[in-house]
Amino acid sequence: MARYIFITGGVVSSLGKGLASAALGALLQARGFSVRLRKLDPYLNVDPGTMSPFEHGEVFVTDDGAETDLDLGHYERFTGVAARNTDSVSSGRVYSTVLEKERRGDYLGKTIQVIPHVTNEIKDFLHIGEDEVDFMLCEIGGTVGDIEGLPFFEAIRQFSQDQPRGQCIFMHLTLLPFLAASGELKTKPTQHSVKELRAIGIAPDVLVCRSEHPIPDKEREKIGLFCNVRTENVIAAYDLSSIYEAPLAYHREGLDQAVLDAFQISPAPRPDLSVWEDVVDRIHNTDGEVNVAIVGKYTQLEDAYKSIKEALAHGGMHNRVKVNVKWVDAEVFDHEDAAPHLEGFDAILVPGGFGERGTEGKIKAAQYAREHKIPYLGICLGMQMAVIEAARNVAGLATAGSEEFDHEAGKKRFEPVVYHLKEWVQGNAKVSRKLGDDKGGTMRLGSYDASLKAGSRVAEVYGTTAIDERHRHRYEVDIAYREKLEQAGLCFSGMSPDGSLPEIVEWSDHPWFIGVQFHPELKSKPFNPHPLFKDFVRAAKENSRLV
Incomplete structure (x- = not known):
């Protein structure tokens, strides 16, 4: 049975709970333990899939098609453990499940309440896969004191009581602000945060204190005394480069x-940190710089x-160059x-996105990269814009565009080289979609196979002709235009196994110009960079030498 570590936050948001959780997971792996990391988010959206990137940042997609919080990206990048649908849950998903059960009559006519029905649902979620790993790290989104987070705090309190003694610990992340006027770190916000946590029945075993300045021993002792935490368990978290x-x-x-001491695991296995020592060495000992737009x-x-930014950094580590974005x-x-x-710029990358805003600029970026022989990587919408650019400026289809933009405008303005996905194969089943379907969870999501053209650049990059990558899109390049575009010189070098959906395009006469319908950045890691990003940064490095 897994041991559970619950990670909570206080004082302010954005202190780095996700990073702390991911780093701890990596350290436990370095000591020989197996781990899985999970995120419990208090917001009422079922998942982040319909949230604006300005609201919540990127949406991270798992192999099994879950749209999740970006912290799951940190978890994967630091541990290499592929996240699953069961590693992310929100209040919206919990309440939705509870209400579905109520409608089916699963509660036998009982009055449905936050306690026990909502908290029980959260606890059931926590139990999933508990026999698969040594440690389960569960991060609670938001900060202690947030009203929407109370059901989650109550659920993990109950969960820790239900488990055998010594099976769960709590790690709390807080802020130690520095007041320049008095020249001292202030511990009071941390004390109040822990007081709030203890008021709901949770006593932290480990305190991680974010600080811009060294924490004196005297202050650590004070924090330990007033927060009822062992002094050696007051951990400093400083800003890093x-x-x-x-x-x-x-x-x-x-x-x-x-x-490990909190779990009374003694003697603790010695850690092998050679992987992370190599990563840090590659970051700080480079052979030069490349500039990527x-x-x-x-x-x-x-x-x-x-x-995307992290995957570029991984490509830089592999090539021993610093990537300036x-x-x-x-x-x-x-x-x-x-x-x-x-x-x-030494290279240009055009990422994914939704809607027409900014697309003409992306098309011009693809044109500039093609005409000036600048390494180009187009991801999802970035591939579609490269195809539209090729259709307009090389294949003679002056009005080429996307059905997505016509759908937004409510009138036909373009010849739709890109159209909405009508159907595709998922596993052994055929999936169908219409333009008017709900937005949430209705895209082509998750891992799908692709077949690469032998002798193509992408086949060379991957070192194989069979790959699988994660997708998140509802519009697709129309295969009907393939012949005309290939006659113009744009190679369709990657296709779905049934040959119906374009996955990758490239210009064969260009030093490095590749567009992919999937999201390769989601599978890149510092100790195992994605092949496309490794080779893209290599091409940028070579291009910088020519300038």
């Missing part, structure tokens, strides 16, 4: 040892493209020349 330094930094502070529409919030708003050159905005 790279998130991938976190496992080594937390190990130096004794986080993994504090957790990400031409997107959500550039005001970097978290909207979190996995410049966020370029595609709307800026919707109606003007792209050259002044894209000159001087």
Whole structure:
């Protein structure tokens, strides 16, 4: 049976609970334990799938098609454990399940209440897969004191009481603000946060304190005394130059040892941190820099493209170069020349997105990369925009566009080279969709196989002709235009196994120009970079030498 670590937060949001959870998972793995990480979010959306990227950052997609919080991306990148549908739950999903059961009569006419029905549903979720791993790390979204989080805090309190003694511990992340006027760290916010937590029946075993300044021993002792936590279990979390330094930094502070001591696991296995030492070495010892433009529409919030930025960093580690990312708003050159905005970059990446806003700028970015022989990687919408650019400027289809944009405008303006997905094969079943279907969970989601053309650049990059990648889209390049586009020189180098859905396109006469319908960034890790990002950064590195 798994041991449970519940990670909560206090004082302010965005302190890095997800990163701390992921780093702890990596440290436990380094000591030989198996782990799984989970996220419990208090918001009422069933999942983040319909949330604006400006609201919640990127949506991370699992192999089995779940749309989840971006923290699951951290979990995968640090542990290499593929997340599942059962690793993310929201209040919306919990309440939806409870109400479905009530409508079916599963509760035999009882009055449905938060306690016990909602909390029991959360506890049932926590039990899933408990015999599969040594440690289950469960992060609770939000901060202690948030009214919407109370059912989750109550559920984990009950859960810890239901389990055998010593089977669960609580780790609480807080902030130690520094007041420049008095020149001291203030512990009172942490004390109040722990007081709030204890008021609902949860006593933290480990405190992780975010701080911009070293925490003196005197302050650690004070925190331990007033929060009823052992002094050695008060762990400092300082700002780092790279998130991938976190496992080594937390190990130096004794986080993994504090957790194992709380579980009374003694003697603790010695950790093998060689993987993370190599990662950090690659970050700090580089052979140069490359400049990559990400031409997107959500550039005001970097978290909207979190996995892409990290995958580029992974490609940089593999090639021993620092990747300098410049966020370029595609709307800026919707109606003007792209050259002044894209000159001087070693490579251009156009990511996914929804809606027409900024798409003309993305099309111009693809044109600029094609004409100036700049390495180009188009992801999801970025591939579709590259296809539309090829149709308009090379294949002679001047009005080429996407059905998505006509659907938004309510009138036909384009020849739809890209159209909505009508049907596809998922497993052994055929899935059908209509334009008017609900937005949530109705896209082509999760891992699908693709067949690569022998001798193509992508087959060379992957080193195989059979791959599987994660998808998240509801529009697709129309296969009816394949012949005309290939005659113009655009190679359809990757297709679904049945040959009906284009997965990858590339310009054969270009140094490096690839568009993919899937999201390769979701499977990249610092210790195992994705092949496309490894080779894309390599191409950028070579291009920088030519400039």
